[in-house]
Amino acid sequence: xxxxxxxxxxxxxxxxxAIAVPRRDRTLRRLxxxxxxxxxxxxxxxxxxxxxxxxxxxxxxxxxxxxxxALASPGGSHPLGADGVGRDVLSRLLYGGRTSLLGTALAxxxxxxxxxxxxxxxxxxxxxxxxxxxxxxxxxxxIPAIILLLVVLATVGQSTYLAMAVFGVLMSPGVFRLxxxxxxxxxxxxxxxxxxxxxxxxxxxVRRHVLPVVQAPVIIQAAQLFGIxxxxxxxxxxxxxxSTAEASWGSMLNxxxxxxxTKPLLLLWxxxxxxxxxxxxxxxxxxxxxxxxxxxxxxxRRHRKAATAAVAGATGTGTPADGTTETAEAADITEAAxxxxxxxxxxxxGEPVGDELLVVRDLxxxxxxxxxxxxxxxxxxxxxxxxxxxxxxxGKSQTAxxxxxxxxxxxxxxxxxxxxxxxxxxxxxxxxxxxxxxGRRIAYVPQEPMSNLDPxxxxxxxxxxxxxxxxxxxxxxxxxxxxxxxxxxxxADPARVYAAYPHQVSGGxxxxxxxxxxxxxxxDLLIADEPTTALDVTVQAEVLDLMRSLxxxxxxxxxxxxxxFGVVADICDRVAVMQTGRIVESAPAAELFADPRHPYTxxxxxxxxEDSEPRRPLTATAASEGVDA
Amino acid sequence: xxxxxxxRLLSGVVLVFVISSLTFVLMRLTGTDIARNIVxxxxxxxxxxxxxxxxxxxxxVVVQYWDWLTAAVRGDFGRSWFSGxxxxxxxxxxxxVTLSIVLGxxxxxxxxxxxxxxxxxxxGGLLDRVVQLLAIIGFAVxxxxxxxxxxxxxxxxxxxxxxxxxxxxxxxxxxxxxSITLPSISLxxxxxxxxxxxxxxxxxxxxxxxYIRTLRSRGLSRRSLLLKHALRNAAPPALTVLxxxxxxxxxxxxxxxxxxxxxxxxxAANSAASSGDSPLLMGVVVVMVTxxxxxxxxxxxxxxxxxxxxxVG
Numbered sequence: 057x058x059x060x061x062x063x064x065x066x067x068x069x070x071x072x073x074a075i076a077v078p079r080r081d082r083t084l085r086r087l088x089x090x091x092x093x094x095x096x097x098x099x100x101x102x103x104x105x106x107x108x109x110x111x112x113x114x115x116x117x118x119x120x121x122x123x124x125x126a127l128a129s130p131g132g133s134h135p136l137g138a139d140g141v142g143r144d145v146l147s148r149l150l151y152g153g154r155t156s157l158l159g160t161a162l163a164x165x166x167x168x169x170x171x172x173x174x175x176x177x178x179x180x181x182x183x184x185x186x187x188x189x190x191x192x193x194x195x196x197x198x199i200p201a202i203i204l205l206l207v208v209l210a211t212v213g214q215s216t217y218l219a220m221a222v223f224g225v226l227m228s229p230g231v232f233r234l235x236x237x238x239x240x241x242x243x244x245x246x247x248x249x250x251x252x253x254x255x256x257x258x259x260x261x262v263r264r265h266v267l268p269v270v271q272a273p274v275i276i277q278a279a280q281l282f283g284i285x286x287x288x289x290x291x292x293x294x295x296x297x298x299s300t301a302e303a304s305w306g307s308m309l310n311x312x313x314x315x316x317x318t319k320p321l322l323l324l325w326x327x328x329x330x331x332x333x334x335x336x337x338x339x340x341x342x343x344x345x346x347x348x349x350x351x352x353x354x355x356x357r358r359h360r361k362a363a364t365a366a367v368a369g370a371t372g373t374g375t376p377a378d379g380t381t382e383t384a385e386a387a388d389i390t391e392a393a394x395x396x397x398x399x400x401x402x403x404x405x406g407e408p409v410g411d412e413l414l415v416v417r418d419l420x421x422x423x424x425x426x427x428x429x430x431x432x433x434x435x436x437x438x439x440x441x442x443x444x445x446x447x448x449x450x451g452k453s454q455t456a457x458x459x460x461x462x463x464x465x466x467x468x469x470x471x472x473x474x475x476x477x478x479x480x481x482x483x484x485x486x487x488x489x490x491x492x493x494x495g496r497r498i499a500y501v502p503q504e505p506m507s508n509l510d511p512x513x514x515x516x517x518x519x520x521x522x523x524x525x526x527x528x529x530x531x532x533x534x535x536x537x538x539x540x541x542x543x544x545x546x547x548a549d550p551a552r553v554y555a556a557y558p559h560q561v562s563g564g565x566x567x568x569x570x571x572x573x574x575x576x577x578x579x580d581l582l583i584a585d586e587p588t589t590a591l592d593v594t595v596q597a598e599v600l601d602l603m604r605s606l607x608x609x610x611x612x613x614x615x616x617x618x619x620x621f622g623v624v625a626d627i628c629d630r631v632a633v634m635q636t637g638r639i640v641e642s643a644p645a646a647e648l649f650a651d652p653r654h655p656y657t658x659x660x661x662x663x664x665x666e667d668s669e670p671r672r673p674l675t676a677t678a679a680s681e682g683v684d685a
Numbered sequence: 686x687x688x689x690x691x692x693r694l695l696s697g698v699v700l701v702f703v704i705s706s707l708t709f710v711l712m713r714l715t716g717t718d719i720a721r722n723i724v725x726x727x728x729x730x731x732x733x734x735x736x737x738x739x740x741x742x743x744x745x746v747v748v749q750y751w752d753w754l755t756a757a758v759r760g761d762f763g764r765s766w767f768s769g770x771x772x773x774x775x776x777x778x779x780x781x782v783t784l785s786i787v788l789g790x791x792x793x794x795x796x797x798x799x800x801x802x803x804x805x806x807x808x809g810g811l812l813d814r815v816v817q818l819l820a821i822i823g824f825a826v827x828x829x830x831x832x833x834x835x836x837x838x839x840x841x842x843x844x845x846x847x848x849x850x851x852x853x854x855x856x857x858x859x860x861x862x863x864s865i866t867l868p869s870i871s872l873x874x875x876x877x878x879x880x881x882x883x884x885x886x887x888x889x890x891x892x893x894x895x896y897i898r899t900l901r902s903r904g905l906s907r908r909s910l911l912l913k914h915a916l917r918n919a920a921p922p923a924l925t926v927l928x929x930x931x932x933x934x935x936x937x938x939x940x941x942x943x944x945x946x947x948x949x950x951x952x953a954a955n956s957a958a959s960s961g962d963s964p965l966l967m968g969v970v971v972v973m974v975t976x977x978x979x980x981x982x983x984x985x986x987x988x989x990x991x992x993x994x995x996x997v998g
Contacts, residue, residue, distance in 0.1 A: 199932070199974070200973055200974075202936035203939070203974075206954055206955065207966065211714055287827045294940060309829070312833075323830075327834075330826075331822075331825045331830070334824065334825035460902055462902060491904065493904070502898075507895040508895045509899075510896045510900060510918065525905065525906070559994055573903065
């Protein structure tokens with residue numbers, strides 16, 4: 057029926073293989089370290105023990121009524137009082153626990169006994185059984201459970217355990233789907249393929265490789281099902297169904313409902329018993345998820361940049377401090393040469409004087425104490441293209457995002473000075489500067505075209521929204537401008553692309569759309585983060601040409617973040633080389649290529665030139681080969 | 686999109702058929718002597734036999750089922766064995782009650798889940814903890830217990846809203862609204878707990894997406910970013926959960942109607958099941974399952990409308 061906890065299928069289906077298959081004792085030890093799990097387990101154990109020991113804890117018969125004691129208040133001979141017909145509330149609570157726990161255990165066991173084998177067979181062997189089982193489970197999941205239980209109880213008489221057995225059947229599709237999903241995922245794994253190729257039997261593969269993966273999610277779901285079972289059973293008994301001979305929490309609520317005006321306190325005891333048991337089961341399921349699936353701290357889909365940054369930080373020294381940490385040792389190639397080189401580099405650039413568009417001084421970014429950008433200073437003039445070059449993890453993208461103000465919340469940034477077009481910005485970058493800065497005067501072109509368009513909106517809508525906001529255009533004016541812009545960035549059929557959704561256009565076209573979006577409000581500075589890396593080689597050159605011509609035409613300043621010296625040579629006026637969070641060399645592009653001074657720059661150039669061999673014009677290659685021959 | 690909906694519609698029809706057939710078979714397997722129950726313990730054997738013949742119980746189960754099915758397809762569900770009224774008319778009277786509280790509960794769940802889920806995802810911190818705590822409480826406390834507590838305090842102790850009964854909308858819209866408020870809230874609590882969690886999770890995921898950062902880089906307003914772009918992309922998984930929750934909501938009506946003394950489909954289900962009134966119960970089952978199918982079909986349409994890949998793909 058209802059599954060109001062975080063769906064374990066959703067929590068695990070994404071990466072069931074990542075589920076550790078720890079030895080049982082280790083799992084248990086980790087579980088016992090989790091305070092929530094310990095409390096929940098203790099509560100459930102206590103309730104189970106109290107129910108089991110009911111005859112020892114109370115001398116009353118749960119169904120013996122003494123009308124003289126009807127609705128007696130707590131205290132005296134009845135510690136929790138007596139109900140409407142004078143039965144002892146405490147004894148009914150204790151004995152009722154037996155019915156509730158046993159009935160629910162039965163339902164959970166049946167759901168698992170049906171769901172797990174069916175899920176294993178359907179997921180592993182697939183074929184007709186998979187189709188049929190999926191169809192049946194869809195069907196069963198749309199049945200309001202309580203209605204079917206009413207029918208069953210009406211037919212076969214008032215048996216709580218039978219009702220719970222049927223409920224177990226109704227819950228089995230949930231288990232089935234979970235198991236099938238996990239098996240489907242692990243089935244695609246290489247080690248399972250390898251096992252199959254090496255001739256292991258199916259039963260052996262299932263036992264060795266598939267069952268361990270299924271185990272954790274099933275345990276988690278069992279805890280959830282247990283909670284739901286308690287609820288549904290209480291509901292049935294509240295309706296007056298189920299065995300009337302035995303005490304149960306639901307029938308206690310039914311009795312309390314009858315006396316709600318005279319003795320509302322009667323609602324409390326069974327209500328608390330139910331709520332505590334169900335909450336303990338639900339919280340235990342959550343705690344089990346943390347322990348068995350690796351916890352929420354390690355979110356499966358972490359922020360990509362943050363992850364990169366964390367990796368970069370880990371390779372640095374990462375002294376925990378206030379974000380102004382030195383990562384001196386990390387500059388591993390030639391630390392001694394560094395100071396001299398940087399000074400030389402600064403000399404060679406001839407630091408722009410007067411007409412800087414963007415000035416960044418002493419930018420530092422840290423994630424949890426480890427610095428990823430460590431004292432970066434740079435400047436961009438109007439109409440100038442600055443290439444920010446370095447390996448992945450060197451902090452170049454982080455620098456770009458810091459200027460934009462789009463660092464993830466867990467990043468800690470400080471800056472000596474940050475100014476744009478004469479306006480001082482805070483360490484929170486352009487976004488914090490309010491309307492009219494980000495998107496209007498500073499724009500951004502991302503790396504991966506397809507993941508950077510909102511999949512739910514038409515391209516035209518996405519392009520006109522900022523224009524209408526920043527330039528105050530009407531819908532029709534914005535449309536006209538967007539169509540012209542799409543034409544300008546080289547899209548053959550602007551009207552079609554305007555009306556298209558992102559999934560309907562190619563990657564190259566999507567990148568042109570993103571460039572169009574960036575220049576749509578006529579910005580002064582364009583920050584492009586590896587704008588061609590994700591594209592086909594043939595498309596790369598076209599997109600680069602487009603960016604260069606737009607830059608010249610509008611006299612924009614531009615920061616081009618890249619790892620590709622080929623791109624730098626094509627388009628950049630000046631280059632800053634970054635390594636482990638610092639700028640190690642900065643020079644006009646032509647000088648840098650002719651005379652790289654820092655060993656790291658030389659190393660990067662050497663490796664890039666090898667890579668870019670095929671980029672040479674065909675005639676030149678042919679000529680050089682001719683000479684060689 | 687059309688073929689997708691056609692397939693869902695077809696499986697919905699199959700569902701109604703399978704469940705009603707199952708119910709029919711179960712009801713006929715019962716060992717209790719229905720005719721004897723109806724005419725009473727003092728009746729003679731002849732009277733019982735006459736009643737059996739009148740109800741058609743002396744024929745084979747297959748023939749009875751075929752008769753029921755052919756009539757049901759035309760919208761004729763027969764007459765209640767106990768009251769003698771036609772099932773159709775008595776359910777038509779009761780349907781507005783159940784529809785009001787169930788759809789009210791669904792609407793309330795949707796609105797509250799979005800508000801709580803978005804707030805928890807965006808604000809984080811204390812608010813996030815509170816929403817997580819509410820989710821646990823909403824999961825742990827059965828809807829009828831919520832109903833009992835609400836009835837006890839809001840209705841009986843404080844007298845703010847009626848404790849029992851239903852006023853039709855046509856009689857007085859405000860009284861109608863008051864009469865369905867508490868039942869709808871009771872039904873919604875569990876669904877909100879589950880769906881708000883889902884909205885929260887989906888929002889957290891979407892807000893980490895690259896395209897959200899790119900949209901931010903264009904200087905859009907926070908409202909547009911959150912409520913237009915992020916929520917739109919977070920809605921599909923939340924709708925799926927809401928659809929599953931609705932099944933539970935319909936079932937919950939059976940219990941909640943009892944607490945608030947409402948004579949809706951749910952209480953009809955309860956009394957028909959306990960008395961063995963087969964025609965009435967069959968009618969109830971068909972109506973309830975149809976309700977589930979229709980609402981899920983509408984959610985599928987919304988799903989398709991939200992997802993351009995399904996709509997235009």
